[in-house]
Amino acid sequence: MTSTLHHACAKINLGLNVLGKRPDGYHDLESIFLEVDLCDDVLITAASTVTLECHPSVTGSVQDNLAFKAALLLQNALSAPDKGAKIVLTKRIPTGGGLGGGSSDAAAVLKGLYELWTHQPASTPEALAILHPLAAQLGSDVPFFLTGGVAYVTGRGTEISPLPVSVPWTVLLVLPDIHIATSTAYSTLGITQRVDNQGLDRLLRQVLENNGDGIHQFKNDFESTIFAQHPLLSTISRKLTDNGAIYAAMSGSGSTMYGLFTSVENAVAARSAFPNHVTYICRPIVPHVP
Numbered sequence: 001m002t003s004t005l006h007h008a009c010a011k012i013n014l015g016l017n018v019l020g021k022r023p024d025g026y027h028d029l030e031s032i033f034l035e036v037d038l039c040d041d042v043l044i045t046a047a048s049t050v051t052l053e054c055h056p057s058v059t060g061s062v063q064d065n066l067a068f069k070a071a072l073l074l075q076n077a078l079s080a081p082d083k084g085a086k087i088v089l090t091k092r093i094p095t096g097g098g099l100g101g102g103s104s105d106a107a108a109v110l111k112g113l114y115e116l117w118t119h120q121p122a123s124t125p126e127a128l129a130i131l132h133p134l135a136a137q138l139g140s141d142v143p144f145f146l147t148g149g150v151a152y153v154t155g156r157g158t159e160i161s162p163l164p165v166s167v168p169w170t171v172l173l174v175l176p177d178i179h180i181a182t183s184t185a186y187s188t189l190g191i192t193q194r195v196d197n198q199g200l201d202r203l204l205r206q207v208l209e210n211n212g213d214g215i216h217q218f219k220n221d222f223e224s225t226i227f228a229q230h231p232l233l234s235t236i237s238r239k240l241t242d243n244g245a246i247y248a249a250m251s252g253s254g255s256t257m258y259g260l261f262t263s264v265e266n267a268v269a270a271r272s273a274f275p276n277h278v279t280y281i282c283r284p285i286v287p288h289v290p
């Protein structure tokens with residue numbers, strides 16, 4: 001029986017501006033999402049019913065796994081209750097750290113099952129028109145992973161403008177043992193005012209043209225409140241820059257911290273400053289330009 005293997009990669013946020021609270025309770029934001037090559041494996045095999053195995057398990061029950069919910073949602077959307085698949089997830093992306101691992105798995109399942117069940121590619125505008133609303137229903141970070149690469153992300157996180165740029169830096173991820181619920185991170189901000197977007201897409205192009213100059217204009221609005229609760233995070237940020245990072249920040253609502261380095265060697269050298277933390281060295285994925 002033929003199986004297809006999909007790589008579901010993590011993301012980091014370069015800049016995250018929370019612009020205001022929306023009538024639906026979510027927040028409008030703007031951010032640059034960078035897909036990086038730290039990936040889970042999603043193996044999909046045709047079967048008579050939908051099943052999911054996750055190694056190691058990350059949810060109490062399989063039914064709670066976003067990837068399983070994605071499969072059922074697509075089955076329903078395609079009116080295909082008779083279609084099945086055996087899905088095996090091999091997790092490498094740490095969960096609950098602002099790296100989007102669960103969202104990426106869910107997007108990979110949507111794309112993989114769409115191709116298995118319709119025999120059509122999942123990357124066409126017609127396929128994305130079906131998959132995007134399902135992804136947005138699963139979670140604010142899921143739509144980005146349908147196209148991945150580098151994107152300017154707005155709305156509640158579901159409006160995606162892919163950017164055909166290549167980000168040249170090596171990424172060192174540092175994972176403190178701190179877990180922050182996204183909903184708590186947003187409510188702690190206590191947003192009452194609306195602010196304009198900063199044009200992070202324009203800023204990224206300028207920064208890339210100027211070899212990194214101006215990168216410090218990217219800010220993550222969650223940092224001030226979350227760093228106040230967890231001072232270890234600002235210590236990690238400082239340590240990253242003290243050890244050669246051209247830029248250090250938190251990804252999403254945390255708690256993963258990352259540094260950007262001009263070479264793999266510099267990232268490897270900096271890694272030794274974090275002997276008590278889980279660390280990963282990875283690279284931004286070069287976007288597919290259609």
Ligand code: C5P
Nearest residue numbers: 025026027139140141156157182183186
């Ligand atoms: O969309 P997702 O399920 O990932 O969001 C989790 C929670 O984070 C939401 O219930 C909401 O409280 C908060 N959130 C938000 N604004 C966003 C994204 C998430 O307030 N743009």
